[in-house]
Amino acid sequence: MHIGYARVSTQDQNTDLQLDALKQAGCEQVFHEKKTGSTLQRTELDACLRALRKGDTLIVWRLDRLGRSLKDLVEIVNGLEEREIGFKSLTESIDTTSAGGRLVFHLFGALAEFERNLISDRTKAGLAAARARGRKGGRKPKMTAADIKKAAAMLKDPSITKTEVAKHFGVSRVTLNASLTREGYPANPAQL
Template sequence: MLIGYARVSTQEQETNAQIDALTAAGCTRIYQEKKSGGSLSRPILFQMLDRLRPGDVVVVYKLDRIARSLGDLLHIIERVKRNGCQFRSLTETIDTDTPSGRLILMMLGAVAEFELSLIRERTKAGMDAAIARGAKPGRPRSMTPEQEADVVRCWEAGTETQRALAKRMGVDVASIKRAIYRSRQAQLFD
């Protein structure tokens, strides 16, 4: 059975183009995931790998859809082979049953890993340059310093729960937790 795996990095992206290509290739079952390739938590991928049966062929549109590092790719391919299955990429013509196919797979995986390293390096350089110009990376805080101080006072006094504070301030509970955490960290270093 041809089993497809489609992945995009964010919830806002769609897998439609990958699914169309996998369907055209003859995949009868397609697993879809919206997770970063660098994420260690890819439950749909691992669910697919757990359900493989001897003779199945795992098909992806492109290698970087299933793994972002060479080590990760080789681990996944090894797991596919241990299950008595094969692996196919529609974009990169690879036959993992031949020595030259495995070599090409490793070279393409190494290139994908190198590309990811370059992206990370450029992103870090851009952030460092922005910080040097006075920019503050990340999202702006959802509460002013005065509001955060009020939240911490109420929390420490025990007059309101984190949920009640979040509702009153019109923010998520996580924002309340971060404000309390920052206050405690500041107290440690005073």
């Protein structure tokens, strides 16, 4: 059985072009939805994947209609392949029911993995270079060393609570405690 899936990203777009192409390709059932590709929950795609059985073929108009990214696309098609379900993309002329189509798709998968590795390597190199220049990663601390020194001085007064000090500096008590600890002050005001 040929089952189609069509998707457009916004409500003002329509799936007519895709639906016509899928019907012309022989799809007996077509699932379609209007959701952006970045949306994690695509209910019609989930229903489509559940409807597919061994020996069926999933057909899409274009590759980008199915997956949010190349990695996502490869995972979906690999899942289909494990279930012995074929995949066709009409625009790119990819057909995993043929040996040539499987080869092309595996090349896509290899390129996606290569791209992920390159991004990871560049990120690691960038972090190492930043560390070599004395920069630390992560978010800038909410409290400066001078703020922490003032907070510690304020906390020496037993009539001032940690909540009041935290509010004065515009931070939470947790942030205040972490900041005090980072600068070597005890988190317990009685020990100041």
